Amino acid sequence: MTTETVVVVGSSTGGVRTAQALRREGFAGRIVLVGEEPHAPYDKPPLSKQYLAGEWELDRLALITPEAAASAEIELRLGVAAVRLDVAAQQVLLADGTALDFDSVVIATGAAARPSPWPADSGVHVIRTLADVDGLRADLAAGGAVVVVGGGVVGAEAAATISTLGHAVTVVDPLRTPLARLVGPEVGRPLEELHRRHGVDTRFGVGVEGIDGTAGNLTVRLTDGSVLPAATVLVGIGAVPNDAWLADSGLLVENGVVCDRYCRAVDSDRVWAVGDVARWQDPRYPTEVRLEHWTNAVEQAAAVAHNIVHADGLKPYSPLEYVWSDQYDWKLQIVGHASRGGRYEVVGDLAADPARAAVLYSDDDGRLIGAVSVNWPKALVTSRRALTAGGSDFESFVEQIKALPAKPPAPAAR
Amino acid sequence: MKVQIDSQLCQGHGRCYDLAPDLFGEDDEGYATLTALTADGNVPEGREGDIRLAAANCPESAVLVHEEALNDRR
Ligand SMILES: Cc1cc2nc3c(=O)[nH]c(=O)nc-3n(C[C@H](O)[C@H](O)[C@H](O)COP(=O)(O)OP(=O)(O)OC[C@H]3O[C@@H](n4cnc5c(N)ncnc54)[C@H](O)[C@@H]3O)c2cc1C
Ligand code: SF4
Numbered sequence A: 001m002t003t004e005t006v007v008v009v010g011s012s013t014g015g016v017r018t019a020q021a022l023r024r025e026g027f028a029g030r031i032v033l034v035g036e037e038p039h040a041p042y043d044k045p046p047l048s049k050q051y052l053a054g055e056w057e058l059d060r061l062a063l064i065t066p067e068a069a070a071s072a073e074i075e076l077r078l079g080v081a082a083v084r085l086d087v088a089a090q091q092v093l094l095a096d097g098t099a100l101d102f103d104s105v106v107i108a109t110g111a112a113a114r115p116s117p118w119p120a121d122s123g124v125h126v127i128r129t130l131a132d133v134d135g136l137r138a139d140l141a142a143g144g145a146v147v148v149v150g151g152g153v154v155g156a157e158a159a160a161t162i163s164t165l166g167h168a169v170t171v172v173d174p175l176r177t178p179l180a181r182l183v184g185p186e187v188g189r190p191l192e193e194l195h196r197r198h199g200v201d202t203r204f205g206v207g208v209e210g211i212d213g214t215a216g217n218l219t220v221r222l223t224d225g226s227v228l229p230a231a232t233v234l235v236g237i238g239a240v241p242n243d244a245w246l247a248d249s250g251l252l253v254e255n256g257v258v259c260d261r262y263c264r265a266v267d268s269d270r271v272w273a274v275g276d277v278a279r280w281q282d283p284r285y286p287t288e289v290r291l292e293h294w295t296n297a298v299e300q301a302a303a304v305a306h307n308i309v310h311a312d313g314l315k316p317y318s319p320l321e322y323v324w325s326d327q328y329d330w331k332l333q334i335v336g337h338a339s340r341g342g343r344y345e346v347v348g349d350l351a352a353d354p355a356r357a358a359v360l361y362s363d364d365d366g367r368l369i370g371a372v373s374v375n376w377p378k379a380l381v382t383s384r385r386a387l388t389a390g391g392s393d394f395e396s397f398v399e400q401i402k403a404l405p406a407k408p409p410a411p412a413a414r
Numbered sequence B: 001m002k003v004q005i006d007s008q009l010c011q012g013h014g015r016c017y018d019l020a021p022d023l024f025g026e027d028d029e030g031y032a033t034l035t036a037l038t039a040d041g042n043v044p045e046g047r048e049g050d051i052r053l054a055a056a057n058c059p060e061s062a063v064l065v066h067e068e069a070l071n072d073r074r
Helices: A013-024 A066-071 A130-140 A153-164 A185-197 A294-309 A377-388 A394-402 B015-019 B048-057
Strands: A005-009 A030-035 A074-078 A082-086 A091-094 A099-101 A104-107 A111-113 A146-149 A169-173 A201-204 A208-214 A217-222 A227-230 A232-235 A239-241 A257-259 A271-273 A278-280 A322-327 A330-336 A343-349 A356-362 A368-374 B002-005 B024-026 B032-034 B063-066
Touching: A005 A013, A005 A099, A013 A030, A013 A074, A013 A294, A013 B048, A066 A074, A104 A294, A130 A232, A146 A153, A146 A217, A146 A227, A153 A169, A153 A185, A153 A232, A153 A322, A169 A227, A185 A201, A185 A322, A185 A330, A217 A232, A257 A271, A271 A278, A271 A294, A294 A322, A294 B048, A330 A377, A343 A394, A356 A377, A356 A394, A368 A377, A377 A394, A377 B015, B002 B032, B015 B024, B015 B048, B048 B063
Parallel strands: A005 A030, A005 A104, A030 A074, A104 A271, A146 A169, A146 A232, A169 A201, A257 A278
Antiparallel strands: A082 A091, A091 A099, A111 A239, A208 A217, A217 A227, A322 A330, A330 A368, A343 A356, A356 A368, B002 B063, B024 B032
16 A cells, blocks of 8 residues: 655745645545754744844744644654755655655745845845854844845844844835735835834935945945945845746746646646745736735635645635735735726825825726725724625725724723 | 644744634634634644644644544544
8 A cells, every 4th residue: 555645845924824724634545744943934024123123032933842743643854945846756865865756746845035135245134044043133133234135024123123233224125115015005105104214214215336344344226326224134125036946847837836726736636836935817807916925825725735635636726815914013914906006095194103004006997906904903804804805896895895883992901 | 633823933823713613613703712612722632634634734834633542544
């Protein structure tokens, strides 16, 4: 008798949740989870938040403990990278020279921080892994001003955290407002104001020309001719999928592993992809999409586990986009599409301190297409349900949100 | 199996109560609560999978699951 083996490559959110979901689906074969990093699987969102702030220790980032992995019979192969995928031979080759045979393989190698295009000898950091943040914290400990290049989720969150740690911080981004790929200026401007209220200097609409010097003594040259001195620079300019190890696999790899609507590689029935590395054909869209959101990695993991176990009942994967970000006292939650321009309505006050508001977005046909909430989870969850149900008439949905209970509970109640 | 919501950690992402609406509820602000079925922290027989699903989907690790028996994986 043979047992089936699923090899999952990548030991973070997407990989760990795939392994767990396979067991939930009743998969009784062998599961091997391969991870390049030596650490027990850890979660990434706290890296720019509580872990960077020094509030949380590593153990609070655990995605699965070695004990829980053992009891679910998930074999961990940590500290060794997969270097090659041989689809025909059904083998994953590892950096230590060993090979793992598989019946199915799940590619969950995620993404890496886009490297700084401005070479400098030292003092210039990115945030993607634990090692990145440990390196950044070591430089921050020496004190001094910090320039954050990039006002996306990672850059803006890190700027908030680093300024709360007591550093003078400047954020630079050629886009007009923070989080511009996720939210429009109606949210981005008040968010920029929030940063400024907390003492962060912001240079939106300005690019970086170059970075000179070494740790503790850097200068950042901007496209408007100004020069910012910094002890430390953090570059948060996006992520690139970790797909180089698949170059000679024969799989179609193009800004991620290209997959069908079931998240299965277009070239092989045995190869699947989840999380930041997967570019799949969501049936709602004309071309494949790739998301870099935590809940997408988890939901896609569940979808892939389902499809591996139920070969005769494949389900297409079509999630509702959801992402959150924590900056100072703002808990931002974003669902659906909130950055496409068009009509929107603000319920509540984003400029208040503390803010509590929802911004609702409509398409041209007067249907709800997205929502952003700040410190108001109820508004977000209500929007998500309406979007899941297929969208609502915009006017009446705005009234529904306005009718939600107005007062936040006393902080002591939580 | 036992379940708890850590209300210090819960940020109201609403994943738990959307995925298992009879096992988790929400308060006026959207933060998670237990329900009549889970109020005492005990997970109803046969619903362990749904509890694990909710825990796996909680971005804040605020759904605390205590597995009693090691062998109730299904
Ligand atoms: C600082 C930061 C903050 C974030 N905050 C939020 C947030 O607030 N909200 C939100 O929705 N999302 C957030 N995200 C995004 C979210 O964390 C990602 O979408 C999620 O981590 C994707 O999971 P993944 O498993 O697909 O990829 P990854 O997390 O990138 O994990 C991939 C894993 O594969 C390993 N690996 C790579 N190559 C190989 C190889 N060849 N062999 C073996 N292993 C390999 C890597 O070491 C890594 O452990 C944040 C991301 C970062 C970096
Ligand atoms: S999923 Fe987690 S954070 Fe969200 S409401 Fe449930 S317990 Fe709270």
